[in-house]
Amino acid sequence: MTKPPKMPLEPLRNSNQNGPRWKSPRDVSAPEGYDLMSLGDPFEAFVGPFFENRQNHTADVERGEPLLFAFQIDDRHVNARQVCHGGMFMTFADAMLGHIAWRTAKTHTVTLSMQSQFLKPGHLGDWVIIRPKLVRKTRSIIFVDGTFEINDEIVYTATSLWKVIGR
């Protein structure tokens, strides 16, 4: 198997000063109803791009309405068996469940704990739809769950705990 090329950090920097700080090294067309997501983390740009559903802008996260995100499995995301690496699912889980935590806390949060279950493999070219949702929030801790689906079948689930920084 050929190795994907090593990517120095500089190409991840967005030349558009008005845009997000980072951009992904791959061009992938957005699926119907989704837009390219603006990313604040170099690692997410490094393995991205990610896409967010336009309904996310109006979703009531605090009432437990799920958000919708998507990514397509490519050669950077698979293991030696050509199926999506568990680390890749967990990276998207950390990013997207974290998005819910951030949107709920309205400030920075950090992952305290994440429990992952891997139900089915994902394959090269598959689109993965991610549905994270808020389960409970306290002043200092936020509980977020998420499911990942390929062709309407659940392939991965995560539950997580987030610490609100400074509380």
Next chain:
Amino acid sequence: MTDNPDIPAGYEPVFDAGFNAYVGPILGNFSGPQLGPHHFLFDVRPEHLNGGDMLHGGMMMALADVILGSTVANAVGAMGATISLNCDFIAGAEVGTRLEGESTISRLTRSVAFVSGRLFKEDKTYLTASGIWKIRKTAQ
């Protein structure tokens, strides 16, 4: 076998293809007992960071998946599949850190392996992890 001069004796890149090659190398040393502890090394580079300039949580869990999974693969002689992985985030790691990892199999049955491990540096632990791997039956 490698062009990286920073690989200490006894270590080799783990499953160095696809995701592992893209984010890695992740170095493993399997010279210990069959069920571990096995030892690992990983250098935190700028592309592994989150927006707060610390190692991204997803990358930390990916490391846990690789080190626990490769200990299972080494013990049974075939790659298993992660079915469950629980990670607790204890501390953030900065760029330039050479993280160490260790993993040990608690119990190996005919069809599953129970594994636990951690990411650390000297006396500081960054992440603890435990998981269950499905073992694929192979003609051995």
